[in-house]
Every structure is written in structure tokens, then in C-alpha cells.
Amino acid sequence: MNGNVVKISLCGPGGVGKTSLARVFSGNPFNASERLTVGIQHFFRKMRFSDGSEVSVAVWDLGGEHRFRFLAPAFLRGAKGIIYVYDITREETFEEIDDWRRIAEQVLGPTPSVLVGNKKDLEEYRMVQREVAEEYARTHNFIGYFEVSAKQMIEVEKPFLELIKVILSKR
Numbered sequence: 001m002n003g004n005v006v007k008i009s010l011c012g013p014g015g016v017g018k019t020s021l022a023r024v025f026s027g028n029p030f031n032a033s034e035r036l037t038v039g040i041q042h043f044f045r046k047m048r049f050s051d052g053s054e055v056s057v058a059v060w061d062l063g064g065e066h067r068f069r070f071l072a073p074a075f076l077r078g079a080k081g082i083i084y085v086y087d088i089t090r091e092e093t094f095e096e097i098d099d100w101r102r103i104a105e106q107v108l109g110p111t112p113s114v115l116v117g118n119k120k121d122l123e124e125y126r127m128v129q130r131e132v133a134e135e136y137a138r139t140h141n142f143i144g145y146f147e148v149s150a151k152q153m154i155e156v157e158k159p160f161l162e163l164i165k166v167i168l169s170k171r
């Protein structure tokens with residue numbers, strides 16, 4: 001019964017928009033007053049491909065605060081892919097991606113991953129240059145780097161789709 005459920009875990013610091021991206025991807029409206037995630041939350045979406053195949057995607061979302069890090073192993077276990085999210089207007093959130101990669105590596109070993117720079121709508125407050133993030137993604141074997149806005153629903157599906165494609169191709 002679980003054969004067609006693909007688990008994807010969203011990793012990254014608090015406040016970067018992980019819950020907002022999961023919400024929008026799973027077909028819910030952006031919520032400007034998104035509350036701090038406490039513990040683990042799940043979002044679901046069924047996807048149908050042109051060849052008729054179907055897959056259910058379970059997106060796992062973890063509160064980004066340090067006090068929830070003890071949940072990280074349970075949060076990551078069984079994930080077939082990881083979406084690392086940072087906020088392009090806060091450099092320290094980009095730097096924290098290293099920590100999350102280390103945690104995920106310990107629990108899962110090498111896993112298909114994408115890097116997402118969220119809050120693309122706040123271009124005038126950008127602190128991380130696109131080229132820097134792209135280079136980081138390239139040198140650390142990410143499938144790709146994507147800039148998105150959960151708020152304006154720009155490119156939100158793309159990182160999920162690219163990741164799912166790679167996961168399904170490995171089956």
C-alpha cells in the first residue's frame with residue numbers, strides 16, 4: 001500500500017519558508033501569518049504523470065529551531081529525497097545549509113537533493129547572489145538550484161518535480 005508514497009523531507013533553518021512551500025505545493029493558499037512549526041508536520045499531494053503513472057508525495061516539514069533538532073533522525077528516516085531551503089535575504093540561513101547536509105548525511109547517506117532559495121519576491125533585499133548558490137549546489141552534488149517564492153507562488157513546483165523525477169528514475 002505504501003509502494004507509491006514518496007517521502008520528501010524539507011530541511012533548513014526556521015523562518016525561511018519551508019512550511020509555506022509545503023503548503024503551496026500541496027495545493028493550499030499561502031498564509032502570510034504562518035505560525036512557527038512545532039515538531040513535525042506532513043503535507044500530501046497526489047501526482048499523475050503523462051504516462052498514466054501516479055505517485056503520492058508526502059512532504060515532511062520540521063520546525064527549524066534548534067530545540068527540534070532531536071527529532072531530525074525520525075524526520076529524515078525513509079526520505080527518498082531532500083529539499084534544502086534557505087532565504088535569499090538572510091545570508092546566515094544559506095550558511096546553515098551545511099549543518100543540515102551533515103545531519104542528513106549521518107542519517108541517510110547520499111540522497112537525491114535540491115537546493116531552494118526562497119523569497120525571490122524580495123529581490124531588493126537579496127543577500128545571497130544566485131551564482132554563489134548555484135556554485136554551492138554544483139560542488140555539493142545537488143540535482144539543481146531553484147529560486148522560488150511561496151508568497152507569489154513562483155516556481156514552487158519545480159524543485160519538487162525535478163527531485164521526484166530523479167527519485168522515480170532510481171526505482
Ligand SMILES: Nc1nc2c(ncn2[C@@H]2O[C@H](COP(=O)(O)OP(=O)(O)O)[C@@H](O)[C@H]2O)c(=O)[nH]1
Pocket residue numbers: 013014015016017018019020021031032033034035036037064118119120121122148149150151152
Ligand atoms: N516575502 C515572502 N515571505 C515569505 C515567503 N515564504 C514564506 N514567507 C514568510 O516567512 C515567514 C516564515 O515562513 P514559514 O513558512 O513559517 O517558514 P519556516 O519556519 O521555514 O517553516 C512567514 O511570515 C511567511 O509568511 C516568500 O516566498 N516571500
Ligand SMILES: [Mg+2]
Pocket residue numbers: 015018019020035036037061062063064
Ligand atoms: Mg515551519
